[in-house]
Amino acid sequence: MPPTIAHAESPPRRMPSIRFGGPGLRRGLVAGYLTIMVLIPIAVVVIRSGEDGWSTFWDAVSQPQAVAAIKLTLIASLIVVAINAVFGTILAWVLVRDEFPGKRIVNSVIDLPFALPTIVAGLTLLALYGDNGVLGLTGVQATRIGVVLALLFVTLPFVVRAVQPTLIELDQDMEEAAASLGAGPLTIFRKVVLPNLTPAITAGVALAFARAIGEFGSLILISGNIPFKTEVASIFIFKQIEAGNTTAAAAVSVVLLTLSVLVLILINWYGRRSIRE
Amino acid sequence: MSANSAAATAQKNIVRGGLGARISLRVLGLGYLAALLLVPVIMIVFKAFEDGAGNIIDTLTTPEAIHAFWLTLVMVAVAIPLNTIFGVACALVLVRDKFRGKWFLNALIDLPFAISPVVIGLALVLVYGSVDGVFGQWLIEHGIRVIFTPIGMAIATTFVSLPFVVREIEPVLREIGEDQEQAAATLGANGWQTFWRITLPAIRWGLTYGVVLATARALGEFGAVSIVSGRISGETETLPLFVQKQFEVFNVSGAYAAALVLAIIALVTLGAMNLVRRRDTSSVSPSQIVGDRDLTEEPV
Numbered sequence: 230m231p232p233t234i235a236h237a238e239s240p241p242r243r244m245p246s247i248r249f250g251g252p253g254l255r256r257g258l259v260a261g262y263l264t265i266m267v268l269i270p271i272a273v274v275v276i277r278s279g280e281d282g283w284s285t286f287w288d289a290v291s292q293p294q295a296v297a298a299i300k301l302t303l304i305a306s307l308i309v310v311a312i313n314a315v316f317g318t319i320l321a322w323v324l325v326r327d328e329f330p331g332k333r334i335v336n337s338v339i340d341l342p343f344a345l346p347t348i349v350a351g352l353t354l355l356a357l358y359g360d361n362g363v364l365g366l367t368g369v370q371a372t373r374i375g376v377v378l379a380l381l382f383v384t385l386p387f388v389v390r391a392v393q394p395t396l397i398e399l400d401q402d403m404e405e406a407a408a409s410l411g412a413g414p415l416t417i418f419r420k421v422v423l424p425n426l427t428p429a430i431t432a433g434v435a436l437a438f439a440r441a442i443g444e445f446g447s448l449i450l451i452s453g454n455i456p457f458k459t460e461v462a463s464i465f466i467f468k469q470i471e472a473g474n475t476t477a478a479a480a481v482s483v484v485l486l487t488l489s490v491l492v493l494i495l496i497n498w499y500g501r502r503s504i505r506e
Numbered sequence: 507m508s509a510n511s512a513a514a515t516a517q518k519n520i521v522r523g524g525l526g527a528r529i530s531l532r533v534l535g536l537g538y539l540a541a542l543l544l545v546p547v548i549m550i551v552f553k554a555f556e557d558g559a560g561n562i563i564d565t566l567t568t569p570e571a572i573h574a575f576w577l578t579l580v581m582v583a584v585a586i587p588l589n590t591i592f593g594v595a596c597a598l599v600l601v602r603d604k605f606r607g608k609w610f611l612n613a614l615i616d617l618p619f620a621i622s623p624v625v626i627g628l629a630l631v632l633v634y635g636s637v638d639g640v641f642g643q644w645l646i647e648h649g650i651r652v653i654f655t656p657i658g659m660a661i662a663t664t665f666v667s668l669p670f671v672v673r674e675i676e677p678v679l680r681e682i683g684e685d686q687e688q689a690a691a692t693l694g695a696n697g698w699q700t701f702w703r704i705t706l707p708a709i710r711w712g713l714t715y716g717v718v719l720a721t722a723r724a725l726g727e728f729g730a731v732s733i734v735s736g737r738i739s740g741e742t743e744t745l746p747l748f749v750q751k752q753f754e755v756f757n758v759s760g761a762y763a764a765a766l767v768l769a770i771i772a773l774v775t776l777g778a779m780n781l782v783r784r785r786d787t788s789s790v791s792p793s794q795i796v797g798d799r800d801l802t803e804e805p806v
Contacts, residue, residue, distance in 0.1 A: 259599045262592045263614045266665055270629035271617060273640055277632050316538045323535040327528055335536065337780045341543055343719070344772040344779070346726025348746045349550070349765045352753065356549035356762065363549050382542055414527055443622025446728035446746070450753055463624040463729070470628055470733055475638050482625040489620035493613070 274486070278479035289480035297457045298465035299484060305373065305461070306441035309380040310388075310434045317388025318430060324389070325396040339390070342383050347446025350382050355451055371453025376461060379447040384437035391433030392426055399425055432496055439492040443485055550769055554762035565752065565760030566767065570739045574748035575767075577656060581731070581744060582724045585664040589720055593671025594713070598705075600672070601679040618668045623729025626665050630658055630734050654736035659744065662730035667720040674716030675709045682708045715782045722775040726768060 279286055289295065324336055342350060356362055358369040358378065369375045399422070407417045445463040452459040454468075462485055469478035554562055565571060600612060618626070634652035636642045645652060652658040686708075690700045706713075728746045735742040739751060745768055752761035 255595055256599050256603060256605065259592065259596045260611065263596070263611060266661075266668060267614045267617050269640075270626070270633050270665070271621070273632045274625060274629045277638075316535065319531055319535040320539065323532050327532055329532060335539065337776055338539065338543060340776055340779060341547065341772065344722045344726075344775045345547075346728060346746045346749075346768050346772070348728045348749050349726070349768045349772070352749065352761060352765045353546040353550055353769075356553045357546040361758070363552060378542075382546075385539075385542060414524060439620045443620075443625065445622060445624050446726075449728075449750065463622045466622070466624045466628065467729075467733065470624075470631065475628065475632060478628050479632065482622070482628055485622050485625060489622075493616055493620050 271486070274479050274482050277476060278483040281476055285476065286480045286483075289477035290484060292477075294456050294460070295462075295465060295477070295481055298460050298462045299481065301373070301376070301460070302442050302462040302485075305376050305380055306438055309377055309384055309441050310437045312381060313384055313388050313437055314430055314434050317385070317433060318392055318426065320389045321392035321396055325393060339386050342385050347383060347444070348450070351379055351447040351450040354378055354382060354447075359451070370451060371455060371459060373459055375451040375453070376448060376459055379451050380441045380444055383444055383447050384441050387437035387440065388430060388433035391429045391436070395426055395429040428499065431499055435492050435496045435499075439489045442488055547769060550762055550766050554759055554766045556762070557759040561757075561759050562763040562766075565757060565763045570743065571748060571764065573740050574743045574745045574764075577659075577742070578725055578744040578746075580656065581660055581663040581727075582721055584660040585667050585724045586717060586721055588664055589668050590671050590713070590717055593668075593716065593720075594675065594709075596672045597675045597679055597709075601676055602684065615669050615672050618666055623666060623727065624733065626662060626730040627733025630662055630665070630730070634658060634661070634734075653734050654738070654742060656742060658734035659731050659742060662734050663724045663727055666727050666730055667724040670720035670723065671713065671716035674719070675712040678709045678712035679705075711782055711785050715779065718775060718778050718782060722772065725771060 278289075290299075320339065324332065324339075345353070354375075355370060357364055358366050358375075360367055360370045362369075369378060403421050404417050407421050412420070443463055444461070445467065448454075448461055448464060449467075452461065452464065454460050454464050456465075460468075462481055466478045466481050466485075469475070469481070596611070596615060600608065600615075631653055632638050633640050634642065634645060636646050636651065636653065639645070639653070650657075652661065686704050687700050690704050695703065726746055727744075728750075731744055732747055732750075735744070735747060737743060737747055737751065739748075743751065745764060749761050749764045749768065752758075752764060
């Protein structure tokens with residue numbers, strides 16, 4: 230428990246303590262809740278991964294099956310965020326600048342991956358693209374294509390929802406000025422619109438990436454979980470836990486954890502920088 | 507004059523990319539959405555009915571299914587009130603108080619969004635598990651079992667749904683400021699009165715939105731709950747776990763039937779989200795863009 234948080238010095242108050250419980254009690258309560266719920270469990274994972282020494286940690290992370298799983302996770306996630314960066318921006322554009330019947334419904338459908346349980350997401354994709362699916366395809370279930378498809382599904386909303394508000398606020402005067410100076414639509418998009426959207430796209434991509442590298446529920450049914458082929462990091466961790474090998478599970482978890490935290494830091498840093506500009 | 511306006515229209519068209527470009531973008535975007543989301547989701551219905559309506563009813567009325575349904579509701583009933591109360595408190599602390607280490611609390615709140623559900627499950631096993639857990643020995647001595655029981659599952663559900671309420675009401679609190687609360691205080695209202703009469707009404711739509719999002723997440727959580735539950739049918743199986751179990755025992759249409767129930771709940775959630783959002787007027791949920799939080803504020 231970090232008592233420094235719970236008992237941080239009292240702030241320079243503008244008003245006497247008026248809110249419920251008073252600030253000190255409230256702050257202690259919140260810090261305590263977050264410590265018990267989040268901090269202790271995550272700290273324990275980190276501690277466990279290093280408990281048996283650095284070489285044990287390294288052996289767990291560098292065993293071929295773990296390396297293959299981490300590699301697949303990273304490559305699949307990068308492919309997925311690249312595809313969704315493009316289609317997410319197109320969808321945001323269509324939702325903001327285009328007019329067509331049913332636009333409002335389309336707009337709410339975007340959130341479906343957030344609302345749908347992940348296990349249902351995987352099953353849903355199997356219903357259409359699986360071996361016994363409606364289309365009768367055989368190249369998706371238990372292949373890397375299946376992994377990519379599931380990750381595309383669950384990360385779809387991030388870029389759309391990040392770009393949409395920026396696009397709404399984007400002043401069209403600039404684009405009109407560029408057009409009056411003779412720029413074509415593609416030039417306008419490349420030189421005027423895209424630079425303005427880049428921070429939002431980056432933020433969406435970063436969140437989607439963080440989500441993709443940890444994804445589990447939507448993959449368990451569709452990926453087939455074949456070691457060295459379709460087994461992603463989260464499923465590798467799951468199998469290690471089931472086998473009672475918690476140290477190895479913790480080691481690979483720390484790799485994922487580090488990546489997620491780095492992405493979070495990146496978003497904050499990048500966001501601050503682009504606000505200042 | 508008319509030549510001017512014609513030129514302006516032409517310019518507008520260029521800005522919008524022209525009719526051809528606009529329609530091809532529309533087709534591209536909506537086609538992607540249909541192929542990835544819409545058509546597969548509709549297929550759930552077909553697959554559920556593949557073995558007839560009888561099998562749906564049979565699967566969904568087994569004691570295991572009914573138990574899974576109730577257990578899912580219990581998880582929500584524990585996690586959501588907890589995260590609502592602490593979510594409001596967290597948001598108040600983050601917005602209204604200034605203190606050292608605030609950035610750290612902020613980061614802790616985001617962690618459940620960023621961490622793999624499997625890592626969350628592992629973390630709880632390492633804290634509460636009777637073999638591996640830090641508190642395992644102590645818990646055994648006091649006759650409490652957490653892992654492989656609904657208690658652990660409730661903790662996992664609470665963990666994954668923790669950030670939603672905080673992140674939804676934070677921007678609202680920041681926007682409304684403290685003036686009204688201070689006015690109430692000067693007029694003699696105590697802390698609770700101020701909270702109930704001033705703060706709560708102001709944040710009610712943000713709060714509702716956060717609760718809806720958290721509920722959706724709690725209902726559907728799979729990874730973390732799967733690890734801490736042990737997946738014992740009729741005991742520690744929630745609806746998402748039931749879906750997987752049915753799929754694995756080759757009752758595929760049964761799995762789709764249970765998935766259909768969850769999908770319908772998700773659609774209702776989506777409807778509720780839209781309704782609340784329209785009331786709220788802000789069209790995009792801030793929680794979905796973690797990046798836009800606190801950007802104007804320097805780390806303390």
